[in-house]
Amino acid sequence: MKFLKTISLSLLFIVIYSCQRDDSPSELNSNQNNNRDPFIENYGNQITRTFMGRVSYSLNQPLKDVLVKIGDQFTFTDENGIYIIENANVYERFAYITAEKEGFFHSSRTVIPTIGINNVDIRCQSILLIGVTTSGVQETFENTNHGTKITLLGEYINENGSEYTGNVKVYMTRMNYDFENLNFGTHYASNQDNEERLLKLFEVFRIELQGENGERLNIAEGFDAEFEITVNQNNLEDAPSLIPLWYFDETAGYWKEEGQASLVDGKYITTLNKSAIWSCSVPLETASLCINVIDQDGEPLENYTVSVSSNNYDLKNELTNMEGQACQMIPINETLTVNIHSFNYCDNYYTHNESIGSFNLDSEITIVVPSDSEIIKETVSGNFYSCNGNPVTDGYVLLKHGNNNDVYFLREVTNGTFEYNITRCTYYSNFNILGYSNDELESTELNSYNYTTPETVIPDTYSCFQPEEYIIYQVDNHPEIRHDRYIRSGLEGHNIYHLLNLGNGAELTIGSTLDSLEGVHTTNDGSTFFIHFDNNGDSMGGSTEYYFEINITNVAYNIGEFTDGTFSGYYIDGAGINHTVSGEIHAIRDY
Numbered sequence: 001m002k003f004l005k006t007i008s009l010s011l012l013f014i015v016i017y018s019c020q021r022d023d024s025p026s027e028l029n030s031n032q033n034n035n036r037d038p039f040i041e042n043y044g045n046q047i048t049r050t051f052m053g054r055v056s057y058s059l060n061q062p063l064k065d066v067l068v069k070i071g072d073q074f075t076f077t078d079e080n081g082i083y084i085i086e087n088a089n090v091y092e093r094f095a096y097i098t099a100e101k102e103g104f105f106h107s108s109r110t111v112i113p114t115i116g117i118n119n120v121d122i123r124c125q126s127i128l129l130i131g132v133t134t135s136g137v138q139e140t141f142e143n144t145n146h147g148t149k150i151t152l153l154g155e156y157i158n159e160n161g162s163e164y165t166g167n168v169k170v171y172m173t174r175m176n177y178d179f180e181n182l183n184f185g186t187h188y189a190s191n192q193d194n195e196e197r198l199l200k201l202f203e204v205f206r207i208e209l210q211g212e213n214g215e216r217l218n219i220a221e222g223f224d225a226e227f228e229i230t231v232n233q234n235n236l237e238d239a240p241s242l243i244p245l246w247y248f249d250e251t252a253g254y255w256k257e258e259g260q261a262s263l264v265d266g267k268y269i270t271t272l273n274k275s276a277i278w279s280c281s282v283p284l285e286t287a288s289l290c291i292n293v294i295d296q297d298g299e300p301l302e303n304y305t306v307s308v309s310s311n312n313y314d315l316k317n318e319l320t321n322m323e324g325q326a327c328q329m330i331p332i333n334e335t336l337t338v339n340i341h342s343f344n345y346c347d348n349y350y351t352h353n354e355s356i357g358s359f360n361l362d363s364e365i366t367i368v369v370p371s372d373s374e375i376i377k378e379t380v381s382g383n384f385y386s387c388n389g390n391p392v393t394d395g396y397v398l399l400k401h402g403n404n405n406d407v408y409f410l411r412e413v414t415n416g417t418f419e420y421n422i423t424r425c426t427y428y429s430n431f432n433i434l435g436y437s438n439d440e441l442e443s444t445e446l447n448s449y450n451y452t453t454p455e456t457v458i459p460d461t462y463s464c465f466q467p468e469e470y471i472i473y474q475v476d477n478h479p480e481i482r483h484d485r486y487i488r489s490g491l492e493g494h495n496i497y498h499l500l501n502l503g504n505g506a507e508l509t510i511g512s513t514l515d516s517l518e519g520v521h522t523t524n525d526g527s528t529f530f531i532h533f534d535n536n537g538d539s540m541g542g543s544t545e546y547y548f549e550i551n552i553t554n555v556a557y558n559i560g561e562f563t564d565g566t567f568s569g570y571y572i573d574g575a576g577i578n579h580t581v582s583g584e585i586h587a588i589r590d591y
Helices: 009-014 038-043 177-183
Strands: 046-057 067-070 073-076 082-091 095-100 107-111 117-119 129-134 139-143 148-152 156-158 167-174 188-190 196-210 216-219 225-230 242-249 254-264 267-272 277-284 286-294 305-310 313-319 325-331 336-341 352-356 363-368 375-386 395-400 408-413 417-425 430-437 447-450 455-457 461-463 470-475 481-483 495-503 506-512 519-522 529-535 546-554 562-572 578-588
Touching: 046 095, 046 408, 067 082, 073 082, 082 095, 082 395, 129 139, 139 167, 148 167, 196 225, 196 267, 196 286, 196 313, 196 325, 254 277, 267 277, 286 305, 305 325, 313 325, 352 363, 375 395, 375 430, 395 417, 408 417, 430 461
Parallel strands: 046 117, 188 254, 286 363, 375 455, 375 461
Antiparallel strands: 046 082, 067 073, 067 095, 095 107, 129 167, 139 148, 148 225, 156 216, 167 196, 188 196, 196 216, 196 277, 225 267, 242 254, 242 277, 254 267, 286 325, 305 313, 305 336, 336 352, 375 417, 395 408, 395 430, 430 447, 470 481, 470 578, 495 506, 506 529, 519 546, 546 562, 562 578
């Protein structure tokens, strides 16, 4: 799918798109263009910056057709989960990027924008339905896996403040730090005195209420919900007995203080007056810090992970941009530890670490990373053409190492050429290149090349690839999801055709144990086909009820041939909710 670049939200009404929330254009505008908020005085001057990145979901798989917005500009991700928004109106110390797609919670990132292209990834989290209630009825819902419990008193309102009557879907999930770092990606907050703060997060959780038609609901005034969350054992020793409560304002893009939670028998107990992302967090005074990362020759190091921590502050990661710069909010008047390493691989090998600070004002420093025999600098360049032979003027090139979805480098292409200045681990001797042309709505094949250190010039690349294999599936009434890359199919042992995200945290693996598969099979026929589910990494196995029927119409008995079939059925998730699934397989045998 083509993604649109730098479009005004005033045109949103002409786009056919299904989102969880039915917002008007004025409601969609972020706080970047809302001068009525006095907190905006902290952001500095207005500037324009270009943003690009990838939106992903479970197992870091790319997610397409996601609505990505910055202020009054928006775009949609393509099939690789990539978005580009050029010349977005942001602030010197504040840029708010949001991502929305039906079947997923709204996600966002708040960053300090840097010069050049800002690479900002966002991870979406499948909505987790824990039950359904009805207005006028008091009911308690508990997610024992997440250690959360909420009692709703039965009075609800629509977003316009009017009374709501009818069935209410209750979504509740606990959010871990890894998800937080990409899912709403900020520790930036405003306390009750409208002062800037940085949050030390103890527990983060999300409550969302929806009406019968998917509309967002809120708790009626005077009917606050009772809530409790079991404190993580790693946090329990330092957990305050009384801790401030904060909610994430999805319009403004930062946390706001509201209420307190009490520690009782290892649980934080409080009341909630709205559906939102909430956190039990300790506020710290804050300033911004920009770190310029260079090598011993004074050259900037791009795509290096910069992690800043202190005794009172959780680890926070940012990637350096093309200029070698990474910026973030830090606690003031504290000695900080900075760990710098070459992206998210090399066995988490830290290239360099040192102590810095303390700081009490917005600051900028430079750190020189010494050379290391385990890290190799590379330049990769080439020309990118559309299928008709014209230089690509609107597109990008993605460089990856193997099948690791966490390790990739992204370049926008505007003049038909691209160049990467990257570093790699010694054990990565080759790389994959994928180009995508928005001009032609076409991509290249996923081609592999060997590094010719220190410079690698790849052959001219053309965007003529049309995918042959695919797996399509649909959960409930969610939009269809299509996969046409990275599909592995075979006929030895437990052969996996594909790992499918079913929403609500469940995964579906389709595989076989026999060579002969033609015909109709069910999950009751364990000798021929198996269906495996996974929920947030924990096997659900026989404890989860499910039934599938698989009709295999063609089997690839030779490598390079296709296996074809359809499947349909249902499964019941950990919350006891029934979901229907249907899909189609057209996969090339790889082994």
